[in-house]
Amino acid sequence: MEFNVPANRSTMSAVSQNTRSRLHIVDLVRRGWATTRGELGTMTGLSRSVVAQTVGEMVAEGLLVQAERDPIDARESDANRLRARGRPSAVLQVAARPGAVGAVELGHHHVAIAVGDLLSHVLFQEEKPFPVDTGAAPTFELVDAMLTSALRRLAMSREDLRAVTVSLPFPVVGGIVEPYGDVPGWRGVRPGDLLRLPAGTEVVTENDANMGAWGEYTHGPDHRAGTLAYFRIGDGLGSGLVIGGEVFGGAHGMTGEIGHVTVPGCSLPCRCGRIGCVDAVVTAATSESATTTDVHAAGDAVGTVLAQIASFLDPHVIVMGGALGVGSPEFLAAVTAAYHAHGVPNGRVAIRPARLGLSAERRGALDRATQVGWASHILPGIG
Amino acid sequence: MSIEDRLPVSRATRSQHLVLGELQKRGQVLRSELVAGTGLSRSAVADAVQALVERGLVVEHSAQSGSGRGRPAMQVSLAPNTRYVVGIDLGHSHVTVALCGADGIGIQELTEHLDVDASPTGALDTAARLTMDVISRGEITIDDVAGITAGFPGPIRESTHRLVETSVLPRWVGLDLGAELGSRIGRSVQIANDADLGAMGELHYGAARDQRDFIYVKAAHGVGAGIILDRRVYRGDGGMAGEIGHIQIAEREEYCRCGGRGCLETVVSIDILERQIAYIFTPAVPDGSGLPPWHVIRADPAAARLLADAGRVIGQVLASICQVINPGAIVLGGHLGALGGEPFRRGVEEAVFRYAQPSITAGVSVRTAALGGRSELMGAVAMSLQEAGVEAATQ
Numbered sequence: 001m002e003f004n005v006p007a008n009r010s011t012m013s014a015v016s017q018n019t020r021s022r023l024h025i026v027d028l029v030r031r032g033w034a035t036t037r038g039e040l041g042t043m044t045g046l047s048r049s050v051v052a053q054t055v056g057e058m059v060a061e062g063l064l065v066q067a068e069r070d071p072i073d074a075r076e077s078d079a080n081r082l083r084a085r086g087r088p089s090a091v092l093q094v095a096a097r098p099g100a101v102g103a104v105e106l107g108h109h110h111v112a113i114a115v116g117d118l119l120s121h122v123l124f125q126e127e128k129p130f131p132v133d134t135g136a137a138p139t140f141e142l143v144d145a146m147l148t149s150a151l152r153r154l155a156m157s158r159e160d161l162r163a164v165t166v167s168l169p170f171p172v173v174g175g176i177v178e179p180y181g182d183v184p185g186w187r188g189v190r191p192g193d194l195l196r197l198p199a200g201t202e203v204v205t206e207n208d209a210n211m212g213a214w215g216e217y218t219h220g221p222d223h224r225a226g227t228l229a230y231f232r233i234g235d236g237l238g239s240g241l242v243i244g245g246e247v248f249g250g251a252h253g254m255t256g257e258i259g260h261v262t263v264p265g266c267s268l269p270c271r272c273g274r275i276g277c278v279d280a281v282v283t284a285a286t287s288e289s290a291t292t293t294d295v296h297a298a299g300d301a302v303g304t305v306l307a308q309i310a311s312f313l314d315p316h317v318i319v320m321g322g323a324l325g326v327g328s329p330e331f332l333a334a335v336t337a338a339y340h341a342h343g344v345p346n347g348r349v350a351i352r353p354a355r356l357g358l359s360a361e362r363r364g365a366l367d368r369a370t371q372v373g374w375a376s377h378i379l380p381g382i383g
Numbered sequence: 384m385s386i387e388d389r390l391p392v393s394r395a396t397r398s399q400h401l402v403l404g405e406l407q408k409r410g411q412v413l414r415s416e417l418v419a420g421t422g423l424s425r426s427a428v429a430d431a432v433q434a435l436v437e438r439g440l441v442v443e444h445s446a447q448s449g450s451g452r453g454r455p456a457m458q459v460s461l462a463p464n465t466r467y468v469v470g471i472d473l474g475h476s477h478v479t480v481a482l483c484g485a486d487g488i489g490i491q492e493l494t495e496h497l498d499v500d501a502s503p504t505g506a507l508d509t510a511a512r513l514t515m516d517v518i519s520r521g522e523i524t525i526d527d528v529a530g531i532t533a534g535f536p537g538p539i540r541e542s543t544h545r546l547v548e549t550s551v552l553p554r555w556v557g558l559d560l561g562a563e564l565g566s567r568i569g570r571s572v573q574i575a576n577d578a579d580l581g582a583m584g585e586l587h588y589g590a591a592r593d594q595r596d597f598i599y600v601k602a603a604h605g606v607g608a609g610i611i612l613d614r615r616v617y618r619g620d621g622g623m624a625g626e627i628g629h630i631q632i633a634e635r636e637e638y639c640r641c642g643g644r645g646c647l648e649t650v651v652s653i654d655i656l657e658r659q660i661a662y663i664f665t666p667a668v669p670d671g672s673g674l675p676p677w678h679v680i681r682a683d684p685a686a687a688r689l690l691a692d693a694g695r696v697i698g699q700v701l702a703s704i705c706q707v708i709n710p711g712a713i714v715l716g717g718h719l720g721a722l723g724g725e726p727f728r729r730g731v732e733e734a735v736f737r738y739a740q741p742s743i744t745a746g747v748s749v750r751t752a753a754l755g756g757r758s759e760l761m762g763a764v765a766m767s768l769q770e771a772g773v774e775a776a777t778q
Contacts, residue, residue: 017422045394049424171742178742226620239707243612250709251596252746260740261703264633272740305703308630312608312704314619342631342643349621 019379021046021054022063026374029064029092030120031367033223036089055092063097063377066090094119100156101373102164103365104143104195106132107208108235111139113146115154116366118162118373124150125362132169135185136177140194162373163202165365166191167211169236173253175205180260180272202372208232208361209256210247212354213240215364216319220355225316229309230354231258232361233302233331234323236271237282241313258309263301278305285331286324298324299334306335307342310349321354321361398423398431403461403771406441411460432459438571440529440771467523468771470763471510471533471564472577475500475604480513482521482528483764487588491517492760499536503555511567525570530767532573533564534580534759536605540622544574547622573770577601578625579616580762581716581752582609587765589753590714597712598704599758600627602697602719605648612708630700647700651693653718659689677722687726694723694730698749701731702738705747716752716759724751
């Protein structure tokens with residue numbers, strides 16, 4: 001079975017308002033963004049009474065637990081105590097629920113897996129170099145072996161996995177891989193079919209830049225952003241957008257293909273079959289024989305593209321991930337210079353490197369699986 | 384930025400929309416029935432009804448109850464005046480005001496030409512006067528109008544109702560546009576960016592009625608975009624989304640009023656095209672005066688080439704944007720969209736298809752706006768209807 005929750009507006013419209021509120025509340029509480037009823041009201045826009053009623057039901061059903069505020073916290077200062085009149089607000093946490101979730105995170109040259117619990121803890125993670133572009137079948141052989149050994153080490157079985165996210169370095173439309181250019185081993189693949197998982201496990205398939213965006217949104221300082229734009233730079237270039245708390249999918253699910261924007265005057269061949277794509281410039285800068293000039297050329301090209309996107313979307317923040325985005329000061333300097341030279345003069349939109357570094361995609365994929373894992377506890381008729 | 388800014392609409396606004404929707408479905412109801420019907424708390428319903436009564440959209444009267452004990456229950460219904468709205472479109476050189484019915488069909492429309500950029504006071508006075516004129520010509524009163532929306536040719540910061548502090552339109556920066564118009568008209572006026580309204584107009588009444596995610600391009604004296612995602616206007620975190628006029632075009636050196644070089648709007652605008660086209664038709668007068676009508680211009684191969692070139696410049700910028708947000712359509716509006724017609728549209732399409740990936744462009748349809756220069760005005764009407772709780776009819 002495959003379904004897309006909760007970052008998908010079309011399927012979510014079929015779910016009741018109450019269920020949607022519950023999923024939203026679990027997400028906010030487990031990430032620590034809101035731990036009191038008052039904060040939940042502010043963050044969800046629900047009325048005080050609806051929050052009180054929903055939280056009450058969720059506590060009664062064992063989805064949330066509440067603790068009185070830690071006496072030491074409550075005593076913080078006399079001034080605070082005098083100001084905060086009335087009953088201290090109860091602090092909410094998500095309850096420990098059975099089951100685990102998994103992330104399979106693939107790059108062009110590596111395979112990684114992670115296993116977490118429903119409280120958003122990472123229990124295990126591992127990464128191995130692998131030529132992923134050679135095809136889905138050999139890649140998933142390795143995934144299968146890594147997953148088996150991870151679960152054995154955690155004394156778990158595949159039945160424990162409530163949901164698994166597969167994050168791929170290719171465009172994904174409706175759960176099907178649709179790579180650019182000549183990657184025959186992946187075209188038309190449904191990764192959910194290649195994972196040997198029990199029928200009850202939900203599988204979510206996503207593009208890696210979308211998951212990087214989701215990782216930085218859910219783990220970084222910008223969860224109040226209306227729009228967060230993430231660029232995965234290194235081993236190609238991809239982009240992901242989080243808009244209004246959801247991964248944005250566009251009219252046909254092909255967002256974030258910024259790598260195949262043409263760089264004026266560039267004649268490098270790109271893996272997509274054209275010449276002069278910014279993806280090719282970035283790939284050249286990450287190759288083993290790359291020179292400083294290559295890195296500067298990539299920074300210049302990427303900074304110019306970022307300036308265009310900033311003008312168009314006016315995001316709260318632009319986050320740079322990937323090996324070049326987080327690891328190269330020369331690259332960052334070149335990007336910043338080009339961004340300011342080409343940007344709108346008020347230059348308001350900040351650029352920052354990914355807080356999670358190279359694990360943004362993995363953590364985003366794991367959070368996504370955790371969302372879906374919780375949905376199996378909350379949606380009527382599932383789990 | 385507070386969390387309230389990030390929510391699509393404020394909690395209070397959402398409550399009001401829920402109450403209005405319920406009243407449209409059920410006519411006259413008790414407050415307690417509104418609580419049951421909307422799922423809002425009693426106090427939220429009370430606040431929403433109070434606000435709607437103050438806005439003149441809802442009326443309350445006490446119901447006679449049999450028992451007579453306690454406070455009489457209040458019946459709530461829609462005010463009879465939700466049948467008319469006003470839309471105001473301020474361009475760089477014109478002010479147009481339309482009075483429409485709830486179906487979006489125009490009743491009265493007036494236009495005056497003046498230098499809007501240079502004279503904010505004159506433009507605001509004109510907009511207010513034309514508003515009163517359409518209302519009196521429509522033989523109604525201001526109290527019969529459920530909502531007024533005005534579009535301005537600059538980016539607007541929603542939280543302050545002012546233009547974003549940019550170097551363009553310097554005489555307008557700092558004015559509270561909603562308050563300025565509101566005090567002149569005597570009613571609260573909603574304000575919006577013109578390209579956003581153009582997108583709304585095409586979404587509800589024009590070429591994008593079948594679309595959920597699309598980009599509207601207003602190409603006239605400047606170039607701006609209105610972005611619709613999930614059938615709602617997307618403005619970005621600072622209200623500057625869609626300001627594509629200052630994206631730099633590779634290898635162009637023209638000086639721009641923003642301090643940059645080679646900005647899109649220094650390469651493509653209706654004024655630049657008129658000057659270029661003048662070389663073809665009236666080589667002696669290269670200032671755009673005395674040009675033939677646009678249907679003649681479009682049919683001339685040399686002029687059509689200039690229009691297509693302009694389209695290709697915009698199209699290359701749009702190609703990058705398509706790669707990132709994968710829209711369903713690009714709708715070309717403004718003077719250039721309307722007057723440039725098919726040659727201009729084809730130029731945009733060629734560049735989008737050349738510079739974006741086939742898998743992206745397969746889903747993007749490049750269209751000319753259907754409302755022919757009235758997209759912004761009709762968007763203002765649609766926004767007024769939405770604000771009044773009447774979902775703009777998609778005809």
